[in-house]
Amino acid sequence: xxxxxxxxxxxxxxxxxxxxxxxxxxxxxxxxxxxIHTATFSIYRRASEMPLYRIVKDITLARRQGxxxxxxxxxxxxxxxxxxxxxxxxxxxxxxxxxx
Numbered sequence: 001x002x003x004x005x006x007x008x009x010x011x012x013x014x015x016x017x018x019x020x021x022x023x024x025x026x027x028x029x030x031x032x033x034x035x036i037h038t039a040t041f042s043i044y045r046r047a048s049e050m051p052l053y054r055i056v057k058d059i060t061l062a063r064r065q066g067x068x069x070x071x072x073x074x075x076x077x078x079x080x081x082x083x084x085x086x087x088x089x090x091x092x093x094x095x096x097x098x099x100x
Contacts, residue, residue: 001036001056002036003034003035003036003039003061003084004036004038004039004057004058004059005034005039006032006038006039006041006057008022008055010084013084013085013088014041014055014084014088017088017092018030019042021043025064026045027043027044027045028044028045029043029044029045029046030043030044030052031044033056036058037058037059037060038056038058038059038077039056040054040055040056040057041055041056042054042055043055044046049063050073050098051073052072052073053070053071053072053073053078053091054070054071055068055069055087055088056068056069056070056071056073057084061080065080066080066081066082066083066087067069067079067082068080068081068082068083068084068087070087070088070090070091078090078091
């Protein structure tokens, strides 16, 4: 059986966001999980906790609601869609004013 996975372009988009959040000190660890129908990128504040967010690619929902979803720790779907970059915008947060 073939498993669902993120392709190189998708991983690049996810890891760019992840790297930014790690540099800001918000995220510290991640995990990848592959299944027959889903690929999941889980984001952790600490490795011993439950994931803060899960970025899920579900090929069974690709034509209807969109293959990509961001799911919060509570299980609530924050955003779902067909375009991964647009779906991940929910994790960017609001811009902050930085004073020097």
